[in-house]
Amino acid sequence: MNPVNYDIRHNNADVPVAEDTLRPGELESVRPLPRISIHAFCESEAMQRTMERLAADRRMNKVSMRVTNGEIEAAARTFSSTATPNLVILETHRDPSTLLSDLAPLAEVCDPSTRVIIIGRHNDIALYRDLMRNGISEYLVSPIKASDLMASISAIFVDPEAEPLGRSIAFIGAKGGVGSSTIAHNCAFGISSLFSTETILADLDLPFGTVNIDFDQDPAQGIAEAVFAPDRLDEVFLDRLLTKCSENLSILAAPSLLDRAYDFDRAAFQPLLELLQRSAPVAVLDVPHVWSDWTQAVLAEVDEVVITAVPDLANLRNTKNLLDALKKLRPNDKAPHLVLNQVGMAKRPEIDPTDFFEPLEIEPLAIIPFDVQLFGAASNSGRMISEIDAKSPVAETFSQLSHVLTGRSSARKAKRPGLGKFMEILKRK
Structure with a gap:
């Protein structure tokens, strides 16, 4: 600031x-x-x-x-x-x-x-x-x-009278492997398809991002070119970097390569975020599970933050720490949303959802059950949950998430x- x-x-x-x-x-x-x-x-x-x-x-x-x-x-x-x-x-x-x-x-x-x-x-x-x-x-x-x-x-x-700025929604996991990227990708797909709204999904996990796999794409360019060449960044250049996944959804894929060190300063993603706001009504940001200057800057700038967690003790601790940190970063904004994912995994000790939410003093935006067959089929085929089974309860949950996260004001x-x-x-x- x-x-x-x-x-x-x-x-x-x-x-x-x-x-x-x-x-x-x-x-x-x-x-x-x-x-x-x-x-x-x-x-x-x-x-x-x-x-x-x-x-x-x-x-x-x-x-x-x-x-x-x-x-x-x-x-x-x-x-x-x-x-x-x-x-x-x-x-x-x-x-x-x-x-x-x-x-x-x-x-x-x-x-x-x-x-x-x-x-x-x-x-x-x-x-x-x-x-x-x-x-x-x-x-x-x-x-x-x-x-x-x-x-x-x-x-x-x-x-x-000016064209309204796009809405930016950042997804971050309370711990690695909790399914934050899966939630982000399905919500981006839901927003673009349910409301016929131009949506850009940006994968900010440059070394290990999965947006290209989840949408069965292999783009030659993506977010790396935007971040490492900010002087070239404009609407025309961004359009060249985007990969069209459906009529209203475009992705800005991560290279997912380890050929360089991905060290960024605090403001590295700010020009891109500003351009995304001007370029589409909704920008969904898949933020990796790291805590650095640049991730804090991204989380401080966006309109909505969604934390994904699974019901165990480490996730409870990390979620509490994230909520406290984001309250300081965003003192005048409402609390982040919380999605509890992978609930009911067989043979895994879990904290009961009620006991998970009580110390956090926050109501969950969604509770998503563990469904290995549904999520596995979607992942292996490069498709979203609603494409695999549009009538499933999980698909309905993603629909509800899409509605909540795209609210507008006068x-x-x-x-x-x-x-x-x-x-x-x-x-x-």
Whole structure:
């Protein structure tokens, strides 16, 4: 995450603190913000803490953000000698009768394209209308939650008329061999076939990936070319790397070769993830069971995370650790989904599903029974479960998973104008 740079000269804690605990999934419908710059001026410690929560959210990864303790005068002094950012967030206690005129020094030094969000203490509809008419992008009444501020910023900078970004779903196993890849592949196939939705399945396990085997494909190119040549990565290049498996499903296969070391830095997969979001409504990511900088970055970025586990003690421990780690990586997102797989394997000691879920304090998204014949037949023929037996309970489970993981939300409010109109009006006075 981008660090927040503070320029703090004094403290003021006389503003009431908003309860800023987010409900699970409260920001689910908010899309990641583009590469913009934000400078916030805070009077109170409460607002500084809100800005910290805002900066820590994964949707702010591309945002360059600075927080300064101060009000209108501090903002005017700052921008008299430096360029203004894309967005100024200004907390103020000014009286509604003088606020508009008090903003004049700031208007004189701000670029016309700069957007401004004012956070005041007066719930005054007349003031709100005056500020909107004069080019302020938004007026919010303190105390304010980080989620409300995020939604306001998104409404300004994310075009509601633009083509929506694709949904990204990452699957990871709590332990090797739990069937996470099988779950991911069947869900990708289900999403593409049930909803006739263009879906891309990307195998991120470059040395040992199985997506090519599971779909009976042998592509000459795939994800390795995308990751090792990010400068060439665009829609045209991606289209050349994809292998069509069905009318609506394409795979980005792993090389599954040990001819090199697959060591990646934290941001290695970010250009690919961004391109996948622009290229298809749904991207399913088959993430290997490793814990590294790059897997943490991938899991922090995606819209949904699905953990697959089997009912034994090691999986219980690992699942608990994953849930705790992902809660820190994704503080404003709902908890990951959990699929309990291979339940009821003969002669294997198992933890009862109820006892497995109780210490995790999470409800399972699905419980899939062990069916060696069904899964073995699908694996050996390079086909999915629904192709082998569409009427089986397991096929119905994958159908339900596909429905849950592809939920959509409503569009956002329209944008508001920037500070340009405000400047023009003040100059005429």
